[in-house]
Amino acid sequence: MSGPSRFRWHGFWRRTQAMLIKEFIQLKRDRVSFVMIVMVPLIQLLLFGYAINTTPRNMPTAVLLQEQTDIGRTILKAMENTQYFKVTRVVITEDEFDQLLKSGDVLFGIEIPAGFERAVRRGDKPAMLVVADATDPVAAGSALTALNQVAQIALQNERGLPMPGGPLFEFRTHARYNPAANTALNIVPGLIGTILTMTMLIFTALSVTREIERGTMESLLAMPITPFEIMLGKIIPYILVGFLQAAIIVAIGILLFGVPIFGSLLLLAALSTLFITANLAIGYTFSTIAQNQLQAMQMSIMFFLPNILLSGFMFPFAGMPKWAQYIGECLPLTHYMRIVRAIMLKGAVLSDLRYDTLALFALMLVAMAIAIKRFRRTLD
Amino acid sequence: MNADAETVIDVEGLTKSFDGRVVVRDLSMKVKRGTICGFLGPNGSGKTTTIRMLCGLLTPDSGHGTTLGFDILTQADEIKRQVGYMTQKFSLYQDLTVRENLELVARIYGVDNPRKAAQDMVQRLGLHGREDQLAGELSGGWKQRLALGACTLPNPKLLLLDEPTAGVDPKARRDFWNEIHAMAADGLTVLVSTHYMDEAERCHEIAYIAYGELLAHGTVDEVIDASKLKTYTVTGDNLTELSGKLMGKPGVDMVAPFGTSLHVSGRDHAALDTTIRPYREDAALHWHESEPSLEDVFIELMSRAKDNFQKEPAPQKETTL
Ligand SMILES: Nc1ncnc2c1ncn2[C@@H]1O[C@H](COP(=O)(O)OP(=O)(O)OP(=O)(O)O)[C@@H](O)[C@H]1O
Ligand SMILES: [Mg+2]
Numbered sequence: 001m002s003g004p005s006r007f008r009w010h011g012f013w014r015r016t017q018a019m020l021i022k023e024f025i026q027l028k029r030d031r032v033s034f035v036m037i038v039m040v041p042l043i044q045l046l047l048f049g050y051a052i053n054t055t056p057r058n059m060p061t062a063v064l065l066q067e068q069t070d071i072g073r074t075i076l077k078a079m080e081n082t083q084y085f086k087v088t089r090v091v092i093t094e095d096e097f098d099q100l101l102k103s104g105d106v107l108f109g110i111e112i113p114a115g116f117e118r119a120v121r122r123g124d125k126p127a128m129l130v131v132a133d134a135t136d137p138v139a140a141g142s143a144l145t146a147l148n149q150v151a152q153i154a155l156q157n158e159r160g161l162p163m164p165g166g167p168l169f170e171f172r173t174h175a176r177y178n179p180a181a182n183t184a185l186n187i188v189p190g191l192i193g194t195i196l197t198m199t200m201l202i203f204t205a206l207s208v209t210r211e212i213e214r215g216t217m218e219s220l221l222a223m224p225i226t227p228f229e230i231m232l233g234k235i236i237p238y239i240l241v242g243f244l245q246a247a248i249i250v251a252i253g254i255l256l257f258g259v260p261i262f263g264s265l266l267l268l269a270a271l272s273t274l275f276i277t278a279n280l281a282i283g284y285t286f287s288t289i290a291q292n293q294l295q296a297m298q299m300s301i302m303f304f305l306p307n308i309l310l311s312g313f314m315f316p317f318a319g320m321p322k323w324a325q326y327i328g329e330c331l332p333l334t335h336y337m338r339i340v341r342a343i344m345l346k347g348a349v350l351s352d353l354r355y356d357t358l359a360l361f362a363l364m365l366v367a368m369a370i371a372i373k374r375f376r377r378t379l380d
Numbered sequence: 381m382n383a384d385a386e387t388v389i390d391v392e393g394l395t396k397s398f399d400g401r402v403v404v405r406d407l408s409m410k411v412k413r414g415t416i417c418g419f420l421g422p423n424g425s426g427k428t429t430t431i432r433m434l435c436g437l438l439t440p441d442s443g444h445g446t447t448l449g450f451d452i453l454t455q456a457d458e459i460k461r462q463v464g465y466m467t468q469k470f471s472l473y474q475d476l477t478v479r480e481n482l483e484l485v486a487r488i489y490g491v492d493n494p495r496k497a498a499q500d501m502v503q504r505l506g507l508h509g510r511e512d513q514l515a516g517e518l519s520g521g522w523k524q525r526l527a528l529g530a531c532t533l534p535n536p537k538l539l540l541l542d543e544p545t546a547g548v549d550p551k552a553r554r555d556f557w558n559e560i561h562a563m564a565a566d567g568l569t570v571l572v573s574t575h576y577m578d579e580a581e582r583c584h585e586i587a588y589i590a591y592g593e594l595l596a597h598g599t600v601d602e603v604i605d606a607s608k609l610k611t612y613t614v615t616g617d618n619l620t621e622l623s624g625k626l627m628g629k630p631g632v633d634m635v636a637p638f639g640t641s642l643h644v645s646g647r648d649h650a651a652l653d654t655t656i657r658p659y660r661e662d663a664a665l666h667w668h669e670s671e672p673s674l675e676d677v678f679i680e681l682m683s684r685a686k687d688n689f690q691k692e693p694a695p696q697k698e699t700t701l
Contacts, residue, residue: 014487018483018488018494026473214474215469215471216471219465221437222460223460223488224457224489226457378437379437
């Protein structure tokens with residue numbers, strides 16, 4: 001390129017800092033962006049949050065009754081008391097039962113098998129089958145979680161039953177149609193990733209094209225600052241922004257929706273930073289390729305869609321065709337989704353997440369390399 | 381310093397085209413240290429394009445040369461550190477304040493104590509009281525002054541100014557030129573494009589470009605002499621009528637009204653004199669031979685270049701047929 005120049009690295013941090021300060025000031029003055037940083041995660045989470053909170057109430061439930069007993073009725077009553085289930089249909093044949101679930105008339109089906117009461121009285125711990133339509137995993141998940149409680153307390157006040165340590169029967173739950181995504185807890189981790197992907201892409205995708213359209217690029221290019229310094233100066237401020245957003249989402253997730261964090265919060269923060277940086281680098285790359293702001297926007301959306309669809313956020317990753325999985329592996333959200341779920345819900349540690357961490361790192365480096373290569377140093 | 385370092389701009393055969401259209405053609409130019417070189421030419425003649433090539437912002441299609449001794453093709457980084465470039469269109473950050481813009485520049489160039497450097501520049505520009513105003517909210521003239529301040533702040537060795545005084549009031553323009561001369565006296569070299577004749581005359585030397593070709597380069601006197609133009613100033617009645625009669629006649633290259641008088645110029649002195657002889661006897665008109673003005677020379681150069689430019693495609697067509 002431009003020959004051996006010693007000045008390249010001399011003053012590197014100083015120039016990057018100059019760029020950083022400038023970007024921070026511009027961000028501070030740009031009210032719309034500033035509002036977006038805080039409002040987007042809030043609104044999205046609350047929208048989804050309402051879905052989590054309000055729909056799982058009085059969900060239509062069919063009962064396949066193969067014997068009429070007091071114990072059966074007591075258990076159904078206890079289930080209705082959770083307010084998740086509302087028995088709307090009682091049927092006696094398996095066909096009717098399946099048909100109701102398939103048509104979506106009911107979201108749950110409960111099957112009380114013949115000889116259930118006898119088995120309970122004998123202390124056999126029989127199983128009661130609960131079938132859930134899990135196309136809406138949010139709705140199904142929280143209801144199924146509540147069943148554990150029901151099994152514990154439903155028969156507390158019945159007399160003449162054996163007293164073993166533990167529940168007298170169990171629920172066998174079966175999620176139909178969407179068996180993998182069967183917990184509401186998946187939503188919040190998934191949302192962290194999608195919200196971050198969207199906002200980070202948009203912030204940097206416009207950064208270079210905006211300077212070209214406003215004409216400020218001519219001044220900037222005439223000054224002794226390198227493409228790498230410009231890139232860092234434009235990415236670093238948004239790492240903090242992304243971090244702030246992630247913090248808002250996690251805080252709401254914990255406070256409002258009771259999402260647990262079994263793993264280390266520190267690890268989550270560190271890997272989130274990596275994910276944020278990877279997305280910023282990709283957005284920045286778009287802005288070095290696009291001719292104008294509109295194109296940059298379109299590229300971001302084109303990139304955002306497969307992230308949503310193929311990352312395991314919408315559909316279970318393992319259930320996708322092989323080719324879709326290969327594409328999914330190239331998207332940062334796929335890896336982040338695994339990381340967040342594993343840390344929050346399974347308490348994973350860094351060594352469990354080696355592969356996904358490295359993949360995020362690699363994606364980030366590739367994006368940065370393309371951005372540096374594509375950055376036009378002249379006005380040609 | 382050796383003799384070579386005294387030639388700050390030294391380029392040869394620069395050519396640049398956009399979308400197959402040649403915008404700058406075979407341009408060669410030398411500018412010595414401490415010189416203020418005025419860069420003139422009609423709109424779209426390639427001034428901005430040339431300036432951008434000189435500071436490494438555009439890559440010439442062919443040609444080569446150096447700016448401050450650094451190769452314009454391979455050493456753009458070195459050039460940028462020592463050149464202050466003021467763009468034609470305001471290109472500082474509109475959403476940053478005056479002070480923030482200046483501090484940004486100071487930091488990028490590695491000026492010691494950017495805060496103080498910016499504050500000093502605010503004082504020098506007479507912008508105190510406005511340092512916390514957004515650059516986008518400044519009036520046109522103040523924007524120009526800020527832009528000039530930003531490009532002189534890092535103490536460059538060469539200033540490339542693209543129409544720095546467009547839209548600036550006369551008093552500010554005079555201040556600007558006094559400042560430029562003071563800096564040139566300290567060894568700063570300046571290439572400044574302008575459309576104002578009075579500014580051209582304030583330059584040590586001028587370069588005139590039209591349709592991408594450098595047509596004249598030298599001191600004002602040299603350029604006027606080189607034009608070989610003979611000019612008569614006519615005063616009297618019915619000058620408009622006279623102008624109509626003379627236009628396009630043999631030897632008359634240019635007829636242009638100047639206030640209450642008329643300038644009649646031509647390069648072929650004999651033909652010009654023959655053509656005007658009958659009118660000289662008209663008692664209502666008063667003729668006297670005068671020094672052609674810079675403007676006469678430029679307009680004549682431009683119309684000649686235009687003729688060449690329009691004729692040019694013809695021979696090309698014949699060769700392709
Ligand atoms: N990036 C570009 N792409 C295409 N054409 C261009 C580009 N830049 C300049 N031109 C064309 O090159 C020609 C010369 O432009 P340039 O800006 O160098 O002229 P100029 O002498 O500075 O004119 P002015 O006095 O109006 O500023 C113009 O016809 C212009 O349309
Ligand atoms: Mg121009």
